[in-house]
Amino acid sequence: MRLYVAVLIIILIENWQFKGNAQLQSIYDLKYWRCFLKKHYVCPDNNVKYYLYTPETGQKRLRIDIRNNLSLRLSGFDPERKNVIIIHGFNGTESKTPMTILRDAYLYRKDYNIFTIDWAGLTNFPCYLSSLSNMRLVAQCTAKFYAFLMDHGGQAEETTCVGHSLGAHICGMISNHLTIKQHKIVGLDPARPLIDRYANKYFRLTKDDAHHVQIIHTNAGFLGEVNQVGHIDFCVNGGMRQPGCKGRQIRIARCSHFQSACYFAKTVRYPKSIIGYPCDTSCPKSKRNWNYLPGPSTPMGHDTPYGMYGSYCVQTDTKKDCPFD
Ligand SMILES: *[C@@H]1O[C@H](CO)[C@@H](O)[C@H](O)[C@H]1NC(C)=O
Numbered sequence: 335m336r337l338y339v340a341v342l343i344i345i346l347i348e349n350w351q352f353k354g355n356a357q358l359q360s361i362y363d364l365k366y367w368r369c370f371l372k373k374h375y376v377c378p379d380n381n382v383k384y385y386l387y388t389p390e391t392g393q394k395r396l397r398i399d400i401r402n403n404l405s406l407r408l409s410g411f412d413p414e415r416k417n418v419i420i421i422h423g424f425n426g427t428e429s430k431t432p433m434t435i436l437r438d439a440y441l442y443r444k445d446y447n448i449f450t451i452d453w454a455g456l457t458n459f460p461c462y463l464s465s466l467s468n469m470r471l472v473a474q475c476t477a478k479f480y481a482f483l484m485d486h487g488g489q490a491e492e493t494t495c496v497g498h499s500l501g502a503h504i505c506g507m508i509s510n511h512l513t514i515k516q517h518k519i520v521g522l523d524p525a526r527p528l529i530d531r532y533a534n535k536y537f538r539l540t541k542d543d544a545h546h547v548q549i550i551h552t553n554a555g556f557l558g559e560v561n562q563v564g565h566i567d568f569c570v571n572g573g574m575r576q577p578g579c580k581g582r583q584i585r586i587a588r589c590s591h592f593q594s595a596c597y598f599a600k601t602v603r604y605p606k607s608i609i610g611y612p613c614d615t616s617c618p619k620s621k622r623n624w625n626y627l628p629g630p631s632t633p634m635g636h637d638t639p640y641g642m643y644g645s646y647c648v649q650t651d652t653k654k655d656c657p658f659d
């Protein structure tokens with residue numbers, strides 16, 4: 335573990351130190367074992383792909399190329415609709431669960447342009463450290479994509495970035511490259527490993543990254559971050575272990591981490607289907623005492639009113655519509 339941390343620190347220091355000094359930095363991407371460490375930061379990059387799904391195309395995706403000014407219009411993008419940008423986490427892809435569950439929930443509504451980001455080639459198991467480093471490139475390119483979307487009629491106040499795990503931090507890191515604040519970010523159990531101890535605020539999701547940042551905690555303290563992170567945080571079922579997740583410790587953790595996306599997807603489909611009640615900012619909760627506080631309840635997820643803040647506790651039943659394997 336100590337070695338891994340040392341390697342991470344070297345990567346991070348190297349990347350930050352030479353930021354303004356690009357000519358000194360090796361421009362060759364580094365391949366080691368099964369891992370891929372990007373050192374060449376030019377966008378667009380073929381390892382970071384953008385797709386659009388619309389109510390008309392359904393589950394058929396269309397690739398968006400920001401070098402082509404017509405690319406959005408030809409793909410069926412409708413500027414009158416709201417936009418969501420969905421970013422997967424470590425060892426994920428845009429075309430696998432739980433991202434497809436989110437996509438399908440938005441498709442069901444029919445009022446969104448659904449953009450998904452695929453950075454699967456830069457985040458393979460077990461290459462967590464290079465994934466962390468590569469997030470900087472993904473954020474840089476996604477900021478460029480975001481600007482492209484705004485240039486072509488997208489409305490910032492109607493655009494939400496939804497990220498799972500490391501993807502949540504990427505939603506936040508996009509801000510490092512924008513001059514105008516994003517409107518809304520939903521962080522689905524933002525990744526904790528190493529980020530909690532070693533990443534500064536430019537390297538993680540914070541509430542400075544958008545006017546409204548919502549966090550849904552489902553594996554707090556292990557794969558997910560603890561306590562209050564955003565303007566409004568929901569600590570679900572005690573925040574750590576989700577009902578229906580069975581098996582070995584690591585499987586329970588991964589399954590619970592994954593459920594954040596399913597809970598959110600449910601609220602996208604069914605308005606106000608999950609309700610949170612005020613409680614203190616600690617998450618995870620100790621087994622018995624969730625420290626409920628007086629005050630009004632609020633819907634979690636898609637319909638949380640803009641401007642709501644605080645920490646809320648949620649209790650849900652077992653989800654049968656959230657396949658995890
Ligand atoms: C694309 O659109 C932008 C903004 O509308 C414009 O500045 C740029 O020149 C266009 N590029 C091409 C290749 O048409």
Ligand SMILES: *[C@@H]1O[C@H](CO)[C@@H](O)[C@H](O)[C@H]1NC(C)=O
Pocket residue numbers: 425459
């Ligand atoms: C990583 O992704 C691959 C391909 O989807 C999958 O087979 C594997 O189980 C995943 N590994 C972990 C640890 O999540």
